[in-house]
Amino acid sequence: xxxxxxxxxxxxxxxxxxxxxxxxxxxxxxxxxxxxxxxxxxxxxxxxxxxxxxxxxxxxxxxxxxxxxxxxxxxxxxxxxxxxxxxxxxxxxxxxxxxxxxxxxxxxxxxxxxxxxxxxxxxxxxxxxxxxxxxxxxxxxxxxxxxxxxxxxxxxxxxxxxxxxxxxxxxxxxxxxxxxxxxxxxxxxxxxxxxxx
Amino acid sequence: xxxxxxxxxxxxxxxxxxxxxxxxxxxxxxxxxxxxxxxxxxxxxxxxxxxxxxxxxxxxxxxxxxxxxxxxxxxxxxxxxxxxxxxxxxxxxxxxxxxxxxxxxxxxxxxxxxxxxxxxxxxxxxxxxxxxxxxxxxxxxxxxxxxxxxxxxxxxxxxxxxxxxxxxxxxxxxxxxxxxxxxxxxxxxxxxxxxxx
Numbered sequence: 329x330x331x332x333x334x335x336x337x338x339x340x341x342x343x344x345x346x347x348x349x350x351x352x353x354x355x356x357x358x359x360x361x362x363x364x365x366x367x368x369x370x371x372x373x374x375x376x377x378x379x380x381x382x383x384x385x386x387x388x389x390x391x392x393x394x395x396x397x398x399x400x401x402x403x404x405x406x407x408x409x410x411x412x413x414x415x416x417x418x419x420x421x422x423x424x425x426x427x428x429x430x431x432x433x434x435x436x437x438x439x440x441x442x443x444x445x446x447x448x449x450x451x452x453x454x455x456x457x458x459x460x461x462x463x464x465x466x467x468x469x470x471x472x473x474x475x476x477x478x479x480x481x482x483x484x485x486x487x488x489x490x491x492x493x494x495x496x497x498x499x500x501x502x503x504x505x506x507x508x509x510x511x512x513x514x515x516x517x518x519x520x521x522x523x524x525x
Numbered sequence: 526x527x528x529x530x531x532x533x534x535x536x537x538x539x540x541x542x543x544x545x546x547x548x549x550x551x552x553x554x555x556x557x558x559x560x561x562x563x564x565x566x567x568x569x570x571x572x573x574x575x576x577x578x579x580x581x582x583x584x585x586x587x588x589x590x591x592x593x594x595x596x597x598x599x600x601x602x603x604x605x606x607x608x609x610x611x612x613x614x615x616x617x618x619x620x621x622x623x624x625x626x627x628x629x630x631x632x633x634x635x636x637x638x639x640x641x642x643x644x645x646x647x648x649x650x651x652x653x654x655x656x657x658x659x660x661x662x663x664x665x666x667x668x669x670x671x672x673x674x675x676x677x678x679x680x681x682x683x684x685x686x687x688x689x690x691x692x693x694x695x696x697x698x699x700x701x702x703x704x705x706x707x708x709x710x711x712x713x714x715x716x717x718x719x720x721x722x
């Protein structure tokens with residue numbers, strides 16, 4: 329295993345132990361079992377390690393979601409439902425999530441949201457194109473529709489940026505389903521998986 | 526004029542002079558013509574002044590947009606077109622905008638985006654309700670539609686979060702117009718003001 333991965337694993341482990349917030353570069357190096365000097369070869373600061381860890385965690389989440397929907401097959405709506413369920417249930421360490429929501433980590437948080445939108449939108453755009461081919465969607469802008477869908481899911485539904493009751497949260501998902509069904513000229517209720525069973 | 530406003534004006538003036546980045550609390554107090562001690566009565570740090578200035582600038586922008594559309598009158602589509610034009614042309618100091626996009630100010634930037642969405646969405650939701658009354662829109666979720674529209678405009682169209690060519694930018698606006706026209710069951714082309722004349 330390469331040292332870079334060991335360093336990221338070490339910081340992730342410190343998150344699990346609830347010690348990441350106060351951990352120094354030395355603490356991370358010690359946990360990774362490498363010399364502090366060796367660590368600086370890969371990362372210049374704790375922020376850089378955190379940045380790389382966040383990128384890796386979200387990439388893993390997106391790759392495993394993409395692999396899952398390939399395995400499951402199905403039509404475009406079934407694939408979108410699978411993808412949404414896998415995205416929602418993907419495990420992101422709560423202490424990492426909390427850390428990203430601290431004001432001093434807002435830049436890394438913003439970057440992580442933009443990264444999710446950029447990577448996942450390509451997967452979703454392909455599924456929308458598949459749906460057009462299957463005759464269940466009409467869509468002249470699959471890439472942009474995917475990006476708009478993801479903007480709502482990552483930005484508008486963020487509970488820290490927009491403190492919201494569960495009724496408001498469900499209301500946003502119902503409105504998103506309504507807008508997608510009409511926008512894609514898909515059957516009424518076909519996006520009900522966004523807000524219910 | 527109250528001292529708080531004087532302090533905010535001083536920081537805004539420092540932005541216009543290109544000196545805000547390096548200005549200390551003392552510099553802001555001096556510019557405002559008040560004692561440094563007096564300043565701490567209102568704000569504990571430069572970050573707090575910046576935070577308040579951003580809130581004031583965006584509130585002013587939103588209030589003047591709202592006043593403008595009230596004056597102009599017109600049907601819901603005309604009001605939305607006015608609001609969009611006034612939002613785009615509203616002057617925000619470029620140096621303030623640049624400052625907000627620096628990584629260390631990401632928290633204030635995020636907060637400012639969320640504030641725009643929360644305040645403007647109420648104005649837009651009222652216009653959508655008006656359009657439903659006028660029979661030019663169908664919409665069961667006016668508040669949520671307004672929030673989704675604003676998420677795309679503030680988050681997905683942010684040029685720093687999502688570096689994009691002008692073709693990509695226009696593509697997003699065309700897709701947004703398409704989704705709104707279909708979602709609101711409004712006439713094709715009725716949201717063309719988003720991307721053209």
